[in-house]
Amino acid sequence: MAVISLLSAAIAPGLTLLAYFYLKDRYDAEPFPKVVLMFMLGVFTVIPAIILQHGIEPLAGGHPFIYSFVVTAGLEESLKWLVLMLVIFNHKVFDEPYDGIVYAVAVSLGFATVENIMYAWFSPNSFSALLYRAFLPVSGHALFGVVMGYYLGKAKFTGQRNKFIAYSLLLPVIWHGLFDYILLSSEQYWAWFIFPFMLILWIRSMRNVNTANARSPFRWLKREEEIKLEEIRS
Structure with a gap:
């Protein structure tokens, strides 16, 4: 029973955040089976990530900067990005800028959920530790x-495709690398740095969410429907 409770606590943050960002799609919600597929692809991405990280970790030589930006951030974000580019970027369901965010978050949370399950299984079992992981690594x-996903959306729906495709990989690697570097290099005072960092990242991300929604080609259709409904009611 305790194992089931612990696994539920490990899985819940990822599913909750996925539901949150899925419901943020204001105009044209994505097919749920496709979102689940991307989540599951994120789950399976953990396997090559572990294998490759095991192979290249000695190259870091114990240096936190190299480990953070290459072994973890560089490799993990590259695998997620590759899944998105191969499976969803040119798919017909990716038909508005916010879709990039939905599918990228799904892949990322599939990956993060498996990490959380592995942590719960192999590390000292503690709900407080899982709560910490929900607020930091999973989010x-x-x-x-x-x-x-925001920059993949810009790449698909603006005229600067190559530039924004590059940003869609480079910027998550930078943010992820900074996140890991703070945790690895600030053993005693990491909380003074990580919480402002996460606040800035949340603010920036929600700005991206709102901007992507505002650029949806379906917003005008939604507005026309609202106007017609108001006319019927009046």
Whole structure:
């Protein structure tokens, strides 16, 4: 019973954040099976990530900067980005800027959820530790996904495709690398740095969410429907 409770606590943050960002789609909600598929692809991305990280970790030489930006952030964000580019970027369901955020968050949270389950299974079992992970690593992965998806949306729906495709990989790696570097290099005072960092990342990400929604080609259709409904009621 305790194991089931612990696993539920490990899974809940990822699913809650996925539901939150899914429901933020104001104009044209994505097919739920497709979102689940991207979440599951994020789950399976953990396997190559572990294998590759095990292979390149010795190259970091114990240096926190290299470990943060290359071994963890660089590799993990590159794998998520590759899944999105291969599976969803050119798919017909990706038909408005916010869709990039939904699918990138789904992949990221699939990855983060497996990490959380592994932590709960192999590390000292503690609900307080899982609560910490819900607020930091799991939400961090979701927000890195928002950044990635936002720029994939800009790449698909603006005239600067190559520039924004590059941003969609580079910026999540930078944010993720900074996140890991703070935790690895500030053993005693990490909280003084990580919480302002997360606040800034949340503010920036929600700005991206609102901007992507505001650029939806379906917003005019939604407004026309509202006007017609108001006319009927009056």
